[in-house]
Amino acid sequence: MADPPVIIWEQEVGRLLSYMDLIPYLEDALGKFSRRDSTEVIQPVRTVVPLQKHGGFMGLMPTYMENDGVLCTKFACFYKREKGSTLPAVQATVVLLDPEYGNIKAVIDGEVITNMRTAAVSAISAKLLMPPEAEVLTILGTGKQALSHYKVFTEIFSFKEVRVWSRTKKGVERFVCSVGGPVKGCSSAEEAVRGADVIVTVTGSTEPVLFGQWVKAGAHVAAVGACRPDWRELDDVLMKAAVVYVDSREGALSESGDVLLSGAEVFAELGDVINGTKSAQREKTTVFKSLGMGVEDAVSAKLVFDQWKLKATKLLWLTMTPRISQRRWIGV
Template identity: 30%
Template sequence: MIPPEAPGKTPRPIGGEMERPPSVLFLDREAVEAHLSPALCLEAVEGAFRSLVQGQAIQPLRTLLTLPGGRDHFLVMPAHVARPAALGAKLLSLFPGNHDQGLPSHQGVILLFDTETGGLRAVVDAESVTSLRTAAASALATRLLAREDSMDLAILGAGVQARSHLEALLAVRPIRRVRVWSRTADHARAFVAEARARLEARGRSAPLERPSGGSMPTGQGAPRGGLPPMREIEIVVAPDPESAVRDADVICTVTASPTPILKGEWIAPGTHVNAVGAYTPDTRELDTLAIQQARFYVDRRESAMAEAGDFLIPREEGAVDDAHILGELGELLEGAAVQGRVQGRTSPGDRTVFKSLGLAVQDLAAVAALVREIQAVGTKGIVPTPAPSTPASTPPPGPPDTRR
């Protein structure tokens, strides 16, 4: 049910009594994907990063509970954003072994509360929002750090995040070729087949041969749905990580690997990397050289220095120090840091890396935008949840997600 009141509006007293609080929205994966477009999500996430560096957000470090055995985790991620107003938390379980049972590895909810009354306003499927907002952050980093003529994309991983990253990056750079690798070749082949079918359904072809000639759009000013202007896109399976990333302009690592799957020696000058999959101090997707040779940026310094194995392990080895973190994504968006200006790419030959851990301010900004969108368009496409105790629905079984 859609609450008629806008978020943050206090119930009015009538006849000496308070109105009943607004109804709580229960939004499953289908509702999220129907109403939270990549473009809307990118706009919301950009606002969240700006708010963070402007001091308009409260973002504590997340609580990560490692369960007996060391493989499974439970995360609690609270946050508050002042503009636009959003308050809440994400609760997320990460069970990598679920994929063997045909279940999603990431399951959880995002709770949105009224910033004036503290009342619960929405309970939203976390997996679908996480996928979209994580890809939105990578798209922002790519827009800010990758060369504008970047046409060759490599994706290491073939799960939920691979799909959302492909969608998001097509909107910010004129991608013409995509190479995909996964440890499980069948997953990579299935991803490529599904991506080709999706692009063809939207009027874009995915030919086996790379097209040549023709001027390319810059990817700026993408339409509301986040889709780029029509162009031919080649999407292929790579036999190994090195083959996938050699001479790529942009690389996205979206795997569950605890050890490096991307070596610095494979990364060509001028390449931008979005390092997404690893999220604990003792796991990483990039080797030490990949970090050491790059201009290195993060979503948040405090989080990276506490949780990012991609950075912490090279630091422990003495290859880099804290000064190697050149800036946060929000600082790049704002154009200045607390102490001096933060520079992004300084030359076409720079290698750049954005380390994404994921922040609750991203989730809450995206959910607040989603709720506003639903209130604006009405209840069409919303599947009511029978009771508050019923969890949000999950997508059909597929390759495991790699995000938190």
């Protein structure tokens, strides 16, 4: 008989998951995905259900990794909120299943997983594509994804300067106060971008906020927002001048407005670079268009669940140890 499913809430996910543990798993998963071996990863393009009444949509992201024994799906709801709305823009839940029996092993809060795996993949793109000796990081956006990107980029890289911009002064001030590290708030996107070596766009914008004429030659851009075919963060000048990398070519050609509306050519998937089948053109301006993939959620959820089991085993052992010691003392 299968064990009942466990529920792992947001705070616990945050305690169980670290970037240093997560990044190697994601690199391995991206490489497996880009090899297109059906026994490695089966991941259809995200299924999208419009939620027109509420100004959003639900994405269903199933993944099966046969060799790793991972069966998983994520339910993610995205909304275009009005300015000043207190409602969340993104909600997500990850369900981990047993591939042999088909039962649910764990229901895991998906917000931390989504934020951390997205930021970690952006950091992987920077590791592979940013110019050598990059000194200036710019983040456009001040939401939860901006915070997760700040954390991982400052954890694994050494930038001399970090800049941030948001559409509102209040957003910039809140971000600067919350990160607990050195960061310069900028009054305009152009001010934040000029001279930056690495630029991360994590906005809710549906129209370009980053323009090619501002971008330093040889800079690397990790574009995370604009996950629908009619949404944009980057203008045509930047998209056509840059060497464009994606997480999934099929996904980008279905969902990315930055790719579809600009007519830019996709040079490679990030996994192709990891596998050595495509080059990392660091000497040129590069764009990594991130849409997020089920395989990223799958390996993240498995890592969380494995860490949860390890913690539960340790706690069980600690609770049993006094009893074992007592039995030995009385000769039982």
